[in-house]
Amino acid sequence: MYKIAVCGCGVVGSGVCDALMDQKEKLSRRFAREVGLAYVLDIKDLSGTRYGQYKTDDLETILSDPEVETVVITIGGLDLAAEYCFRSLRAKKHVVTSNKAVVAAHGPELERLAFENRRRFMYEASVGGGIPIIRPLNICLFANDITEIQGILNGTTNYMLTGMFRRHASFDEMLARAQRKGYAEADPTADVDGYDAARKIAILSSIAYGGFVDYREVPCTGIRKVALVDHELADKAGFALKLIAGSRFENGKVYISVEPKLVRRGHLLSDVDSVYNAVLTKGSYTGDTLFYGQGAGKEATASAVVGDIIELLGAPEKFSLPDFALKNAEVAKDETPVRYYVRLASPSQPAAGALLDLFGEDTLCLFTKREQDPWEEKIQECVSAVITPPFTPGELDEKLGGLDGICARAKLVLKVLD
Amino acid sequence: MYKIAVCGCGVVGSGVCDALMDQKEKLSRRFAREVGLAYVLDIKDLSGTRYGQYKTDDLETILSDPEVETVVITIGGLDLAAEYCFRSLRAKKHVVTSNKAVVAAHGPELERLAFENRRRFMYEASVGGGIPIIRPLNICLFANDITEIQGILNGTTNYMLTGMFRRHASFDEMLARAQRKGYAEADPTADVDGYDAARKIAILSSIAYGGFVDYREVPCTGIRKVALVDHELADKAGFALKLIAGSRFENGKVYISVEPKLVRRGHLLSDVDSVYNAVLTKGSYTGDTLFYGQGAGKEATASAVVGDIIELLGAPEKFSLPDFALKNAEVAKDETPVRYYVRLASPSQPAAGALLDLFGEDTLCLFTKREQDPWEEKIQECVSAVITPPFTPGELDEKLGGLDGICARAKLVLKVLD
Numbered sequence: 001m002y003k004i005a006v007c008g009c010g011v012v013g014s015g016v017c018d019a020l021m022d023q024k025e026k027l028s029r030r031f032a033r034e035v036g037l038a039y040v041l042d043i044k045d046l047s048g049t050r051y052g053q054y055k056t057d058d059l060e061t062i063l064s065d066p067e068v069e070t071v072v073i074t075i076g077g078l079d080l081a082a083e084y085c086f087r088s089l090r091a092k093k094h095v096v097t098s099n100k101a102v103v104a105a106h107g108p109e110l111e112r113l114a115f116e117n118r119r120r121f122m123y124e125a126s127v128g129g130g131i132p133i134i135r136p137l138n139i140c141l142f143a144n145d146i147t148e149i150q151g152i153l154n155g156t157t158n159y160m161l162t163g164m165f166r167r168h169a170s171f172d173e174m175l176a177r178a179q180r181k182g183y184a185e186a187d188p189t190a191d192v193d194g195y196d197a198a199r200k201i202a203i204l205s206s207i208a209y210g211g212f213v214d215y216r217e218v219p220c221t222g223i224r225k226v227a228l229v230d231h232e233l234a235d236k237a238g239f240a241l242k243l244i245a246g247s248r249f250e251n252g253k254v255y256i257s258v259e260p261k262l263v264r265r266g267h268l269l270s271d272v273d274s275v276y277n278a279v280l281t282k283g284s285y286t287g288d289t290l291f292y293g294q295g296a297g298k299e300a301t302a303s304a305v306v307g308d309i310i311e312l313l314g315a316p317e318k319f320s321l322p323d324f325a326l327k328n329a330e331v332a333k334d335e336t337p338v339r340y341y342v343r344l345a346s347p348s349q350p351a352a353g354a355l356l357d358l359f360g361e362d363t364l365c366l367f368t369k370r371e372q373d374p375w376e377e378k379i380q381e382c383v384s385a386v387i388t389p390p391f392t393p394g395e396l397d398e399k400l401g402g403l404d405g406i407c408a409r410a411k412l413v414l415k416v417l418d
Numbered sequence: 419m420y421k422i423a424v425c426g427c428g429v430v431g432s433g434v435c436d437a438l439m440d441q442k443e444k445l446s447r448r449f450a451r452e453v454g455l456a457y458v459l460d461i462k463d464l465s466g467t468r469y470g471q472y473k474t475d476d477l478e479t480i481l482s483d484p485e486v487e488t489v490v491i492t493i494g495g496l497d498l499a500a501e502y503c504f505r506s507l508r509a510k511k512h513v514v515t516s517n518k519a520v521v522a523a524h525g526p527e528l529e530r531l532a533f534e535n536r537r538r539f540m541y542e543a544s545v546g547g548g549i550p551i552i553r554p555l556n557i558c559l560f561a562n563d564i565t566e567i568q569g570i571l572n573g574t575t576n577y578m579l580t581g582m583f584r585r586h587a588s589f590d591e592m593l594a595r596a597q598r599k600g601y602a603e604a605d606p607t608a609d610v611d612g613y614d615a616a617r618k619i620a621i622l623s624s625i626a627y628g629g630f631v632d633y634r635e636v637p638c639t640g641i642r643k644v645a646l647v648d649h650e651l652a653d654k655a656g657f658a659l660k661l662i663a664g665s666r667f668e669n670g671k672v673y674i675s676v677e678p679k680l681v682r683r684g685h686l687l688s689d690v691d692s693v694y695n696a697v698l699t700k701g702s703y704t705g706d707t708l709f710y711g712q713g714a715g716k717e718a719t720a721s722a723v724v725g726d727i728i729e730l731l732g733a734p735e736k737f738s739l740p741d742f743a744l745k746n747a748e749v750a751k752d753e754t755p756v757r758y759y760v761r762l763a764s765p766s767q768p769a770a771g772a773l774l775d776l777f778g779e780d781t782l783c784l785f786t787k788r789e790q791d792p793w794e795e796k797i798q799e800c801v802s803a804v805i806t807p808p809f810t811p812g813e814l815d816e817k818l819g820g821l822d823g824i825c826a827r828a829k830l831v832l833k834v835l836d
Contacts, residue, residue, distance in 0.1 A: 019561045030738055130704035132558030140550030143437045143724035285721035286548035293707035303703035306561035315733030
């Protein structure tokens, strides 16, 4: 029997166990041998669940069973999960993981270790949940030089941003709602501040551009400062507001960031709403290619893990060392001129003329009145913002410095994705 | 050296040759052996082109060279291309093809022949051009029971439909334009009447549902009867008009068709414009997953062929026989109630009340005036249409029969995709 072990029977892990148990016959038929779940490692008591019969507490039991060919690591966190990946590969087991933290931190070492041990290290589920994206990048789009990736890679923040706009809700209301629904953790930092998306875009960029991108080098701005009024102003001007994890590869350098951006309606990413994720790649041969689907959730992520197992069953000896396992990418600061959305704070509404004088003729001035609390006595506040012509970061700083002269200052600055 | 032969140096074939020549170093590095183009078979004179050095007239030369491991078949048409696929597999070469006619007509036999000869038969490029879709269906989404596929699979008709709407052009004007641009053949039948899309949805459905769908069983309606006014009416009611190649799998039966449909704005397929293609799959684990990209063109299609070659180089011994190579699907007539768009012809504009009486309360009546020739003297024509509540085909026929009583008849009937 081709035995599979699952380490970590949480949300994703139990989904993988379910899929392996439910699809045992289909899998065994396709590969003309018995394929099935053999061990489930977890510190929880699993007695009384359908996984109880497979329970073990000890990785060594799994690694010393010669019939176990593949170990699935669905433990969260970093250190223990990484240790299990290293130990399993050293014991000559294939490893499949959904743990993006491990891949982002130790991807190159794990790829090399797998290659040396003639085993495979696979992690389709670490980015984009159920969306096939890592295998397409690795194989289907290989003929292409990929020059750009733009993604909505974090379902929690996309759910919150979509909800703010649709429900006219504040950041705090949507955070509470996301937590109630189980989309956001009690400590939402990893999602809300963009660190989760940063790991994912670092992984995709490493594969696409052939050099390891350290996620700690990804400039990262979360969505905490985005207010409902920004959605309203953006919408009026024809944009949606999304947390964009993006990168470009130009002249050997990687320009990468995670930050909320205004995305022009009509752009493929502008319609990616709620918990859905999407990845748009630009290739030298294919042009724009978009992959869209559920970016998280038990079943979608389990589906991606099982996809890796299928790949392994079909091609256990497909060894190749990706370029990023051998060299690091050069991450550079992006000085390309782009348009900016600047929400202003000022004691009184600035004159459109003064704003146009400062930012230039091609500036779009946006003014609105916001009722601070529509249920209580109405206190109306004037809100003004501009969408600037393309500026470099230096040019923008200079313009923002000039706001003093018209008694205003920049309250929020976002880039525009056209 | 790992030698690759390309049979058919037309649009796609020359793109494959270019990619193999341009990426020789990258390919050879990744697989740690020399990988390159060795033969180009074509009846054309290739002297003076960069392919001249590889030219051969005889398949036998290719098949008898033991260093040739993979034969790429990019010949159009059916019989010769199919013959070359059969002969190459029998000679124990892997085969990669972009020829959808061959796959749709002979897929199961070719899969079985490849399996018996311990070689692989691959055809990612046969559907969706540069979009990775066949490999994701086969591997990444394997854990899922796929229950539905909805696609825009023909770039020519999508270009024409998009252009009719955007440019206020007639079918004939857009056909002439597509032919000038090289998107449509001199004989546009395969595209315009939906036969191309029928082959593609038959291939995808065969893979997804595990039973061979004969493309000749796909009910197929083209776009010849769609008029500009249908786009205008659809748009006013919040729909785009697209040629949809779709299928569902329910209780062991496949419901499949190619036909123009009204697609609600907001539906992921409604924004797929011009020469782009997209495939939306519904899976038991992943829910909705969308794949979007260039559905045709030299470079995008070549990219898909090279993706298959990459897969082969990495896993030459990955043999598995898809279910559709062993059994046929049961294709059934779809009797599910859906909403319909019915454009009416009548000597005078029918009364909304009469239409509501006939089709039911939940009917949307659409009336517009169309200027038959805006440049000449204006002749205005009343155009009326309804969007009905969900009906079975039988119920619809009955309602359409009732049109006689209000001096109208159905000029065009399209299904609505909500």
